[in-house]
Amino acid sequence: MSTYGPQIEVAIARVRAEVADLHAELTRNGLVVWTGGNVSGRVPGADLFVIKPSGVDYADLAPENMILCDLDGAVIPGTPGSDRSPSSDTAAHAYVYRNMTEIGGVVHTHSTYATAWAARGEEIPCVITAMADEFGGPIPIGNFAIIGDDTIGRGIVEALTGHRSRAVLMQNHGPFTIGKDARDAVKAAVMVEDVARTVHIARQGGELIPIPQAAIDSLFNRYQNVYGQAPQGALK
Amino acid sequence: MSTYGPQIEVAIARVRAEVADLHAELTRNGLVVWTGGNVSGRVPGADLFVIKPSGVDYADLAPENMILCDLDGAVIPGTPGSDRSPSSDTAAHAYVYRNMTEIGGVVHTHSTYATAWAARGEEIPCVITAMADEFGGPIPIGNFAIIGDDTIGRGIVEALTGHRSRAVLMQNHGPFTIGKDARDAVKAAVMVEDVARTVHIARQGGELIPIPQAAIDSLFNRYQNVYGQAPQGALK
Amino acid sequence: MSTYGPQIEVAIARVRAEVADLHAELTRNGLVVWTGGNVSGRVPGADLFVIKPSGVDYADLAPENMILCDLDGAVIPGTPGSDRSPSSDTAAHAYVYRNMTEIGGVVHTHSTYATAWAARGEEIPCVITAMADEFGGPIPIGNFAIIGDDTIGRGIVEALTGHRSRAVLMQNHGPFTIGKDARDAVKAAVMVEDVARTVHIARQGGELIPIPQAAIDSLFNRYQNVYGQAPQGALK
Amino acid sequence: MSTYGPQIEVAIARVRAEVADLHAELTRNGLVVWTGGNVSGRVPGADLFVIKPSGVDYADLAPENMILCDLDGAVIPGTPGSDRSPSSDTAAHAYVYRNMTEIGGVVHTHSTYATAWAARGEEIPCVITAMADEFGGPIPIGNFAIIGDDTIGRGIVEALTGHRSRAVLMQNHGPFTIGKDARDAVKAAVMVEDVARTVHIARQGGELIPIPQAAIDSLFNRYQNVYGQAPQGALK
Numbered sequence: 001m002s003t004y005g006p007q008i009e010v011a012i013a014r015v016r017a018e019v020a021d022l023h024a025e026l027t028r029n030g031l032v033v034w035t036g037g038n039v040s041g042r043v044p045g046a047d048l049f050v051i052k053p054s055g056v057d058y059a060d061l062a063p064e065n066m067i068l069c070d071l072d073g074a075v076i077p078g079t080p081g082s083d084r085s086p087s088s089d090t091a092a093h094a095y096v097y098r099n100m101t102e103i104g105g106v107v108h109t110h111s112t113y114a115t116a117w118a119a120r121g122e123e124i125p126c127v128i129t130a131m132a133d134e135f136g137g138p139i140p141i142g143n144f145a146i147i148g149d150d151t152i153g154r155g156i157v158e159a160l161t162g163h164r165s166r167a168v169l170m171q172n173h174g175p176f177t178i179g180k181d182a183r184d185a186v187k188a189a190v191m192v193e194d195v196a197r198t199v200h201i202a203r204q205g206g207e208l209i210p211i212p213q214a215a216i217d218s219l220f221n222r223y224q225n226v227y228g229q230a231p232q233g234a235l236k
Numbered sequence: 237m238s239t240y241g242p243q244i245e246v247a248i249a250r251v252r253a254e255v256a257d258l259h260a261e262l263t264r265n266g267l268v269v270w271t272g273g274n275v276s277g278r279v280p281g282a283d284l285f286v287i288k289p290s291g292v293d294y295a296d297l298a299p300e301n302m303i304l305c306d307l308d309g310a311v312i313p314g315t316p317g318s319d320r321s322p323s324s325d326t327a328a329h330a331y332v333y334r335n336m337t338e339i340g341g342v343v344h345t346h347s348t349y350a351t352a353w354a355a356r357g358e359e360i361p362c363v364i365t366a367m368a369d370e371f372g373g374p375i376p377i378g379n380f381a382i383i384g385d386d387t388i389g390r391g392i393v394e395a396l397t398g399h400r401s402r403a404v405l406m407q408n409h410g411p412f413t414i415g416k417d418a419r420d421a422v423k424a425a426v427m428v429e430d431v432a433r434t435v436h437i438a439r440q441g442g443e444l445i446p447i448p449q450a451a452i453d454s455l456f457n458r459y460q461n462v463y464g465q466a467p468q469g470a471l472k
Numbered sequence: 473m474s475t476y477g478p479q480i481e482v483a484i485a486r487v488r489a490e491v492a493d494l495h496a497e498l499t500r501n502g503l504v505v506w507t508g509g510n511v512s513g514r515v516p517g518a519d520l521f522v523i524k525p526s527g528v529d530y531a532d533l534a535p536e537n538m539i540l541c542d543l544d545g546a547v548i549p550g551t552p553g554s555d556r557s558p559s560s561d562t563a564a565h566a567y568v569y570r571n572m573t574e575i576g577g578v579v580h581t582h583s584t585y586a587t588a589w590a591a592r593g594e595e596i597p598c599v600i601t602a603m604a605d606e607f608g609g610p611i612p613i614g615n616f617a618i619i620g621d622d623t624i625g626r627g628i629v630e631a632l633t634g635h636r637s638r639a640v641l642m643q644n645h646g647p648f649t650i651g652k653d654a655r656d657a658v659k660a661a662v663m664v665e666d667v668a669r670t671v672h673i674a675r676q677g678g679e680l681i682p683i684p685q686a687a688i689d690s691l692f693n694r695y696q697n698v699y700g701q702a703p704q705g706a707l708k
Numbered sequence: 709m710s711t712y713g714p715q716i717e718v719a720i721a722r723v724r725a726e727v728a729d730l731h732a733e734l735t736r737n738g739l740v741v742w743t744g745g746n747v748s749g750r751v752p753g754a755d756l757f758v759i760k761p762s763g764v765d766y767a768d769l770a771p772e773n774m775i776l777c778d779l780d781g782a783v784i785p786g787t788p789g790s791d792r793s794p795s796s797d798t799a800a801h802a803y804v805y806r807n808m809t810e811i812g813g814v815v816h817t818h819s820t821y822a823t824a825w826a827a828r829g830e831e832i833p834c835v836i837t838a839m840a841d842e843f844g845g846p847i848p849i850g851n852f853a854i855i856g857d858d859t860i861g862r863g864i865v866e867a868l869t870g871h872r873s874r875a876v877l878m879q880n881h882g883p884f885t886i887g888k889d890a891r892d893a894v895k896a897a898v899m900v901e902d903v904a905r906t907v908h909i910a911r912q913g914g915e916l917i918p919i920p921q922a923a924i925d926s927l928f929n930r931y932q933n934v935y936g937q938a939p940q941g942a943l944k
Contacts, residue, residue: 029269033737033902034895036838088931110838110902116910119835121917127355129409130272130346146923172919173837187270194269194346200913202352205436209357211408215382265505363591365645366508366582423506430505430582438588441672445593447644451618501741599827601881602744602818659742666741666818674824677908681829683880687854 008046015041015050015182016063016080022186023052023061029190031111032058038087041182042097042104047071049097053084071098095153096178100161105182107189110174113196114139118169124199127208129219131195136164136220139192144171152176164220167192244282251277251286251418252299252316258422259288259297265426267347268294274323277418278333278340283307285333289320307334331389332414336397341418343425346410349432350375354405360428360435363444365455367431372400372456375428380407388412400456403428480518487513487522487654488535488552494658495524495533501662503583504530510559513654514569514576519543521569525556543570567625568650572633577654579661582646585668586611590641596664596671599680601691603667608636608692611664616643624648636692639664716754723749723758723890724771724788730894731760731769737898739819740766746795749890750805750812755779757805761792779806803861804886808869813890815897818882821904822847826877832900832907835916837927839903844872844928847900852879860884872928875900 004012019041026032026039035058040051050066067086068079073094075082087093093106117124117139124139126132131139142159145151156176159168166188167177175192179185202208211219240248255277262268262275271294276287286302303322304315309330311318323329329342353360353375360375362368367375378395381387392412395404402424403413411428415421438444447455476484491513498504498511507530512523522538539558540551545566547554559565565578589596589611596611598604603611614631617623628648631640638660639649647664651657674680683691712720727749734740734747743766748759758774775794776784781802783790795801801814825832825847832847834840839847850867853859864884867876874896875885883900887893910916919927 034898110836110906112902112906112909115836115838115906116913119907119910119916120914122914127408128346128351130351144917144919144923146926172835172917190270194348198346198348198351199355200909201348201436202355204440204912205352206356206358208355209380209408211380215380218382363644364582364587366587426506430584434582434584434587435591437584437672438591440676441588442592442594444591445616445644447616451616454618599880600818600823602823662742666820670818670820670823671827673820673908674827676912677824678828678830680827681852681880683852687852690854 004046004048008043008048011043011045012048012050012068013063015043016066016068019050019052019066019182020061020063022182023058025186025190026107026109027058029193031109031189031193033110037109038089038093038107039182039186040087040090040093040106043068044104048076049093051090051093052087053081054087056084069094089152091150092152092156092176095150096156096176099153099157100178102180103178105179105185107177107179107182107185108174109189109193111189111193111196113200114167114169114175114193115173116200117141117196118171118174121171123169124196125208126211126216127199127202128195129211130191131199132211132216132219133223134188134191135167135195137216139165139167139169139175139195142168142170142176145173240282240284244279244284247279247281248284248286248304249299251279252302252304255286255288255302255418256297256299258418259294261422261426262343262345263294265429267345267425267429269346273345274325274329274343275418275422276323276326276329276342279304280340284312285329287326287329288323289317290322290324292320305330325388327386328388328392328412331386332392332412335389335393336414338416339414341415341421343413343415343418343421344410345425345429347425347429347432349436350403350405350411350429351409352436353377353432354407354410357407359405360432361444362447362452363435363438364431365447366427367435368447368452368455369459370424370427371403371431373452375401375403375405375411375431378404378406378412381409476518476520480515480520483515483517484520484522484540485535487515488538488540491522491524491538491654492533492535494654495530497658497662498579498581499530501665503581503661503665505582509581510561510565510579511654511658512559512562512565512578515540516576520548521565523562523565524559525553526558526560528556541566561624563622564624564628564648567622568628568648571625571629572650574652575650577651577657579649579651579654579657580646581661581665583661583665583668585672586639586641586647586665587645588672589613589668590643590646593643595641596668597680598683598688599674600667600670601683602663603671604683604688604691605695606660606663607639607667609688611637611639611641611647611667614640614642614648616645712754712756716751716756719751719753720756720758720776721771723751724774724776727758727760727774727890728769728771730890731766733894733898734815734817735766737901739817739897739901741818745817746797746801746815747890747894748795748798748801748814751776752812756784757801759798759801760795761789762795764792777802797860799858800860800864800884803858804864804884807861807865808886810888811886813887813893815885815887815890815893816882817897817901819897819901819904821908822875822877822883822901823881824908825849825904826879826882829879831877832904833916834919834924835907835910836903837919838899839907840919840924840927841931842896842899843875843903845924847873847875847877847883847903850876850878850884853881 022039026037035055038052042049064080067081068076073090140159142155145155177188258275262273271291274288278285300316303317304312309326376395378391381391413424494511498509510524514521536552539553540548545562612631614627617627649660730747734745746760750757772788775789776787781798848867850863853863885896
């Protein structure tokens with residue numbers, strides 16, 4: 001058994017439940033097929049995060065099956081789920097948590113329209129107000145990178161550091177999103193597919209009308225500070 | 237507690253239930269993601285309307301969470317839900333109720349195909365009979381407007397006053413629809429996405445055949461007067 | 473109460489239940505939105521058919537709400553549901569039953585892809601084997617016709633008489649399908665949308681490969697005689 | 709009753725249940741409409757396989773309705789379900805089991821995007837990493853073949869023998885997939901539609917970026933050996 005003290009153990013239990021539950025949002029929003037996609041959440045107050053096991057059915061994702069890792073992506077032995085392999089994207093998640101300390105959640109999917117932009121290595125232009133609200137500008141592209149070491153994580157961090165967007169389209173691969181917690185990163189995964197689809201379909205029909213930069217700035221600032229019942233959205 | 241007299245209180249309760257329930261139609265018809273979209277309904281016989289709270293989960297939309305506002309969009313203090321912020325589009329809804337007195341419901345979504353036409357600032361041509369029935373002609377575009385003051389509301393009213401259509405595509409933003417009550421506005425939101433999708437797909441395949449104006453007029457007039465079990469559809 | 477004798481009354485009750493149930497297939501297969509679409513079924517052994525009421529929610533379609541009509545499309549007074557108006561497409565259904573005596577079911581929808589071909593007045597070419605199996609060739613276009621008199625019914629009958637296809641795309645309007653019974657016509661409505669979508673998407677990507685006529689004939693004949701557990705499919 | 713000895717009878721019962729259950733994945737993933745599509749599974753240790761009956765509703769697919777066949781596709785008399793006709797694609801499944809002895813499952817659908825590529829006779833290029841993972845390169849095309857004899861089975865075997873891909877797009881027809889068992893073949897059917905859709909949409913928007921062959925090789929080898937909780941994926 002792990003022995004992080006009662007406060008951290010409570011936080012681990014909460015993040016396990018949150019991460020397990022949030023996978024249902026990926027299927028409900030049509031972002032994943034079969035066992036694809038993964039959500040992770042940082043444990044506040046500890047150098048730990050919780051992530052989905054590799055290649056397991058969405059119907060089997062209970063809190064006790066989630067896997068606790070340190071910030072190098074190593075499974076913490078003796079904890080629930082530690083007999084299983086974590087998501088094959090664990091190294092990328094760990095890299096983000098090590099290098100973006102304000103980030104509390106990471107999500108990866110192969111959602112259709114976002115991945116289609118990624119296959120062309122083309123950023124999504126900001127032509128709808130919902131995109132200005134949520135991402136504050138275009139969705140950037142991350143370099144092509146092979147899975148398995150730090151190259152994907154590095155690509156994500158390079159693309160998103162200093163960028164308003166919480167989503168990056170890794171070239172030929174698919175979207176990674178970040179957030180202040182796992183739920184915020186899942187919201188970004190839902191929204192990036194929504195804008196990828198809408199802008200794709202809009203452009204099929206002809207010329208898009210750009211939104212002036214001043215209007216994008218105004219929409220982004222307002223949404224980050226006013227929308228909803230409590231501060232949420234992009235990181236502050 | 238509000239004290240509008242028993243008849244108005246009954247009407248408020250009915251509109252609260254109706255508005256809360258109708259949000260399920262937005263998700264069921266795939267018009268919204270996450271917490272996006274909003275429905276409002278006027279309280280008959282009072283200068284009041286009921287609207288969704290801002291940024292709240294669709295699963296949490298019970299009648300007592302709906303928010304009662306006056307026609308300037310101010311929350312009525314001491315009423316159920318008044319401790320929350322109303323939809324960030326409340327000013328636009330209020331502007332419509334103040335300026336179009338026959339309107340009983342307003343709906344806003346970012347539904348995919350309607351928003352795609354909006355991103356090009358292109359009205360949807362009337363090339364299918366279902367569109368002639370429901371909207372009596374093309375779906376117009378409203379001027380680009382920044383959220384937060386009266387400019388969106390003014391854009392909606394300018395576009396729809398004297399127009400057969402109950403739907404307007406606000407440029408770079410998305411559809412707003414109106415109706416004789418909240419349900420009628422929701423129907424218009426469902427139908428505008430349906431025709432936006434069908435006409436988009438039709439045009440991808442080649443040249444569209446226009447419908448003669450006389451046939452559009454005949455279809456519209458018939459549908460407004462004959463279809464269904466009781467008069468419904470466009471405003472009379 | 474109607475008094476058709478016990479055998480016909482049993483047949484009416486069976487067709488009422490069948491027609492009410494089959495509407496669920498329209499929603500389950502994504503062929504209709506709101507109250508759109510309609511299914512009817514002929515009562516075997518009588519000059520009668522059963523059809524959906526006009527503009528009624530899909531959730532309210534119980535057998536006793538279905539409406540019994542004669543072959544001129546007149547509601548039979550005093551029967552269950554006769555206090556309501558029948559589908560606004562009743563005249564078209566009635567025309568088909570009067571003029572195609574072997575037909576036992578008619579379905580109408582505005583399903584997206586089939587309606588998109590209709591908006592261009594373009595028949596769907598037979599380039600996939602599932603289409604050869606089910607329809608034996610291209611899906612034809614019917615002339616533009618205004619709702620409300622016999623012109624739609626005449627257009628359907630003209631297009632489908634002597635044609636292998638059980639589906640016709642009425643120009644600028646949408647698909648009508650026929651079958652040996654209501655279920656067979658619903659199957660045709662599901663399949664025509666499926667092939668309309670697949671062939672649309674196929675053609676977006678480039679040149680289609682035609683299927684030789686001899687292969688189309690062979691596929692159609694085999695499917696009508698061999699597929700399934702008992703003879704079904706096209707009319708014989 | 710069949711009398712294969714208790715061990716084989718247990719295996720038959722297990723494969724019956726597995727094949728019946730897996731059909732639900734076809735509908736859940738939107739790969740089939742009406743009664744289309746079929747899954748089969750080889751009975752380990754016997755020259756037998758289990759397949760879906762022809763033209764039967766997806767709601768009626770219980771284990772005892774599945775049909776037991778020998779490797780020539782002949783129904784085994786006296787076994788549960790043997791009073792029904794097996795899938796009209798049974799000859800193709802049988803041909804695969806006879807000629808690819810390491811294969812334990814076969815699936816056929818007319819899923820929309822995969823069939824669209826098939827209607828153009830165009831292989832799907834490998835431009836997304838999920839496709840390199842799962843299929844190790846492009847999805848090949850199989851020759852046009854008429855249903856009913858060995859030509860479809862021969863086309864599948866010719867296209868997939870010595871190929872990394874577990875999916876083939878039979879020209880003008882649709883995808884067939886194979887796997888080490890029925891579940892693995894169903895996974896391939898889900899994934900081939902997913903990549904067919906994503907690559908189609910990607911190419912609509914402009915030029916695709918190829919993935920270098922060395923990266924494809926590396927991704928494929930890693931996924932076959934590392935992903936998931938136990939060895940799965942392509943055949944070894």
